[in-house]
Amino acid sequence: MNEDEDPLDYVCVRSGLLCNRCQSLIDSGEVFEYEVEIIKVLLDLEETQFKELKDCTYHKAYKVDDLLILLVTSGPEMTQQKWIKIARILQDKLNIKVRVLEKTNSIKNSAVQLLSPARVLGVNTVWMPDGSVQYVIRVSRSERRLLPAEAQLLESALTKIHSTPVRIRVE
Numbered sequence: 001m002n003e004d005e006d007p008l009d010y011v012c013v014r015s016g017l018l019c020n021r022c023q024s025l026i027d028s029g030e031v032f033e034y035e036v037e038i039i040k041v042l043l044d045l046e047e048t049q050f051k052e053l054k055d056c057t058y059h060k061a062y063k064v065d066d067l068l069i070l071l072v073t074s075g076p077e078m079t080q081q082k083w084i085k086i087a088r089i090l091q092d093k094l095n096i097k098v099r100v101l102e103k104t105n106s107i108k109n110s111a112v113q114l115l116s117p118a119r120v121l122g123v124n125t126v127w128m129p130d131g132s133v134q135y136v137i138r139v140s141r142s143e144r145r146l147l148p149a150e151a152q153l154l155e156s157a158l159t160k161i162h163s164t165p166v167r168i169r170v171e
Contacts, residue, residue, distance in 0.1 A: 007031045007058075013039045035061050038070070041093050045086060052077035053086075059103050064157045067149050068096045069114065071103045071161065099148065107162055111137045114154060118146035121171070134165040144170045 012022040013036055025031040038061050046053035055075025062069045068090070074083070087098040101113045108123045121138040128134060137158070139147070147154060151168045158166035 007060075008036060008039055010043070012036075013043060032061065032063070034063060037094065038068075038090065041090055042086075045089060050082060050086060052082060057103075062157055062160045063096070064153050064160070065149075066097055067153055067157065068094065068098045069157050069161070070098065070100045072100060073103050097149070101161075105162075107135050107137070107158065107164075107166060110158060110161055111166075114157065115139065115147055115168075118143040118148075132165070134167060135162075136167045136169050139168060139170050141170050 007025060008022045008031060009019060012018045016036075018026065018036075022031075026033055026036075039058060042053060042058060052075055056078055057073040059071040059073065061071070070087075070090075072083075083100040087100050090096075090098040099114060101110060104110055108120060111120050111123065115137070118139050121140055124136040124138065126134045126136055135158075144151075147168075151170070155166055155168050
C-alpha cells in the first residue's frame with residue numbers, strides 16, 4: 001500500500017508497537033484498532049503475492065456487524081478480480097465478510113459497489129424539515145435476496161462511509 005498515505009507507520013504496523021503519533025490516531029478514533037491488523041495483512045500480501053498493492057491507497061475500514069468494508073484507491077495495475085482475491089484472503093485471516101470499495105464521494109457509486117450483485121435502481125435525495133439531507137437508495141424487490149448483507153447493515157455502512165443518513169428502499 002502507498003506508505004505516504006497509509007494512516008499508520010509501516011514500522012508500527014509491522015512490530016505491533018505503536019509510536020505516539022499512531023497511538024494517538026487510535027485513541028482519537030481516527031483509526032480503529034482493528035485497522036492495524038488489516039493494514040498488516042495488506043502489507044504481507046503486497047510483499048508476497050500482490051505487488052500491485054504498492055500503487056494502491058488504503059483509506060479506511062468500517063466494521064458493521066459481521067461485515068468489513070475497506071475503502072481504497074486502486075493503482076493502475078490493480079483489477080477488480082485481484083481485489084476479490086484479496087477480500088477472500090482477508091475474510092479467511094480475519095474471519096469476517098469483506099467488501100472492498102473504491103473511495104468515491106458519490107453515494108450512488110458506493111452503493112453500486114457495496115450492494116452488488118443487486119442492482120441500484122436509483123438514489124433519491126430527501127430534504128428533511130430541519131434542512132438536513134437523507135439519501136434513499138432504491139433496489140428492486142426481485143433483487144433483495146442478492147444483497148450481500150441485511151439492508152440495515154448496508155444502510156449503516158453507507159451512512160458511516162459518507163457521514164450522512166442513507167436508507168435502502170426495496171420497491
